[in-house]
Amino acid sequence: MMLQNNSGTIQPMSELTVTILMPCLNEAETLAFCVRQAVAALRDNNVSGEVLVADNGSTDGSQQIAVAEGARVVPVAIRGYGAALIAGIEDARGKYVLMADADASYDFGHLPRFLAKLEEGNDLVMGNRFSGEIKPGAMPPLHRYLGNPVLSFIGRLFFGVPVRDFHCGIRAMRRDAIRSLNLKTTGMEFASEMVVRSSLSGLRIAEVPTTLSPDGRSRPPHLRTWRDGWRHLRFLLLFSPRWLFFYPGVITFFVGLLISLWLIAGPRTVGHWTFDVDTLTYALGLVLIGAHISVFAVSAKVFGTKEGFLRPNPQFERVFQYINLEVGLLFGCALLLVGLATLGYAISIWHAADFGNLSAQRMLRLTLPSATCLMLGIEAIFGSFFLSLLGMNRR
Incomplete structure (x- = not known):
């Protein structure tokens, strides 16, 4: 099967450089913006790739919006943030996968800085919002000054991971390396599992600064502070x-x-x-x-x-x-x-x-x-x- 890249050259699908992956559950308000931004990042940087939306059962027409904007959609029957990403990584056609939420909070234009680190030989490249920029209103004070710093510190202490923003939602990875980890968790703790299992398996991990913007949706986010915070902490304890x-x-x-x-x-x-x-x-x-x-x-x-x-x-x-x-x-x-x-x-x-x-x-x-x-x-x-x-x- 063949695919046309952004420079107009026909390439075998196996030679795609990157898949930009977005988990999706009723993201109609922001999905079109995110897909356009991702497509522009591929085109402007002359990177052969695709935009893949892992849809978790949306009922607001998100699937149709994604296809209309040029993305490919993979339906995921099992509910959960981790379930959507696991299915998306499995279905991705790129050598690398850049994942980020479809709520307009992350800038897909930062694609080149992630790819540069991957080309240096790293297997997992994390975004770091604290070394980049957190725009006003983008992160609740409880998350910014307690939740993220404490959980990131515990992750470094328990596992020696050189990561200061353990739960950043934008990250890039070598698809074959991450698939070899056989990740299991279906909920929000998937973010921790990816980093912990990468460290335990000896994968090379790096960080790049990124920007967090306010959520572009009018409805509350899927994240639940105390429930999901406990699930992350529980996972870190069970693996140590x-x-x-x-x-x-x-x-x-x-x-x-x-x-x-x-x-x-x-x-x-x-x-x-x-x-x-x-x-x-x-x-x-x-x-x-x-x-x-x-x-x-x-x-x-x-x-x-x-x-x-x-x-x-x-x-x-x-x-x-x-x-x-x-x-x-x-x-x-x-x-x-x-x-x-x-x-x-x-x-x-x-x-x-x-x-x-x-x-x-x-x-x-x-x-x-x-x-x-x-x-x-x-x-x-x-x-x-x-x-x-x-x-x-x-x-």
Whole structure:
């Protein structure tokens, strides 16, 4: 199949440079403007390409408007921002894809700056509104000063992504590279998934300044601040077991352990405050909680690596050369023995008192650690079996 480019040269469709992709759901007010601007960007920069509208079931005639203005339309039955873009990327005919909303908030005339970065070898090029321009009224203060900066910071912290505007709606990509990620999310969190999965897969990511203008529609935007903000944050947490499970688990475990060791010999007084077995009870509870969360962390890492949505970590894999099922079972059995030995010692003290009344504070300093060791031993044994099952085909 052949297509005529903007310079009048007939080219095979496979040689298209770029597809300008717009997700669409009832965008009749602004769609014609956006398509014209995109067509002009291709023509003025002598770039062979197409304009593709991924329509999510519009009922306001958006499909007819897109075709009349020179765009191609692909219908997408599954509702959602991510679903529309996934289908559009799959159907695109260009080597590169530039995506942006069809609400007149982004300037398709910025196409050359994105293409230049892609030609340098980058796989994903993000727009950055903060290093470019945010026109008055274009972004609510809550998004500008809290939502975007916080979520972008979390993305950089969790994944080391060199992006300062994590949720910019205009971005360009190598189509084959993005398709290889097998992106799944159908909602607004698709924006986060694309960046996170690109980073985890080792794709090259860059940014260019861009401009955000006020939404050209008279109706409210599809974006819902708190709902979609939570969906983005939830996605970032789920894809980072270290921050969701490992760091909280390790910190909780060692805080509880240190407090427990401090109190195990007897009550402690700090100023007017005296800490005794009540505090010891909660401290040992922190030890148990921390251990449990840490098991979740390792399980999530093994599962995520095995399923392909987390990058393999050679250091993590090396740990399993030394800490395997047998080591976990031995460690669990050792904890059980410590717990049983402590329990036996406590019973012997009770026996020496002819099974009568004993000091509650004294006995709790034996029975609480004993119970904790027993529970940790069981956790270690069955956790080892579960991790071994998860990682059965790891190698």
